[in-house]
Amino acid sequence: MINVLIVEDDPMLAELNKRFVNKIDGFKVECVANNGEDAIKKIDDSKIDLVILDIYMPKIDGMELFRMVRSQNKMIDFILVTAANDTEKINEALKLGAVDYLVKPFEFDRLEKSLLNYKDRKNLLVKKPFVEQKEIDKLFMKSYKQEKEKDLKKGLHKFTLNRIMKFLKENKDELLSSEVISENMGMSKVTIRRYLDYLDEIGSVEKKIEYGSRGRPSYLYKYKNSSTR
Template identity: 40%
Template structure:
């Protein structure tokens, strides 16, 4: 399991991010703290794999903490979570090696995408001593927020696609609905439907329209 520390001074946001993290497979919350002093204490006893770091803390700045970690040459990856939209701040953060930058408020879907991108790279590097240029380019492209996804129509993300398809493959029964998948994965129903429509075009699933006595027809999907 990937060990994670959350550094966030707002108790409500800290709780939300902790709950979000619980919903992403492969990650475990080691500790959630409200200030940089406590974060340093936690790191001194057990180094995490990933830190979800707020920028604006009372009388403190997450960027300073990021710089401190780099100065200590600690092998810890960092995702910044902040309301700061300034280009200067974003550029500075990436220069100091963050892997993603989430602007508050963000959706669970975007949060999950960031973690899945990290997980793919983390395990790819962990199980290999060397990597070919082609594989490295794939990893680089998947973590670049401005990169278009290969073989996907505009607006679709391969990590969301994978999460939905993995859930479909795990199902022990024949039919399912977009609503069931949305509730299970924590993704908006309208988003799930868009991906199901794409999978239908790929001939991975089929759709059946069921008409009831009242209300709108219900769409049920079947894996082919």
């Protein structure tokens, strides 16, 4: 179980974050602090693995608290939350070792992705004494892929993308051609290919070449299990 400290001066937002984090498998909110001083006491008195930290806090602000904990060499990770997206603070947060940086207002699914990515990383590093490059790449490239998923190419629609992904997932044991997907979904082959090319680009499908009797290649697609949480 990953023990979490939420540091947020807005009581309502702190409670919402607490309820949300507790719903995610493998996480438990150990305590909540409404200011920097209280957060320091809770870090000293409790077993904390991860701090979800608002930067702008009364008494001791979030960046100062972050620096203090780092100077003490405590094995605690931080996800920073702030209404500011200035590059100076982001740069400092990254240099201090923040595992993520969320800018308010953020959607809860973005926080969920951050937490699940953190859990994957922690589980890998705890359970295995040595890791391969491909396992490291999977962790560090995941956030890149998630950002690409947020920014769809012009002309693509999230609803259609989700429909195609749902169909691929339901048939995840099969290699499917764009023609087969087109027939089953009642959409044109041209449209299907555009979405499949995009899914291949962001690493959400496996793409294999199949050569016909005349040597003309065609592509087959399969849902990539490694892209699931």
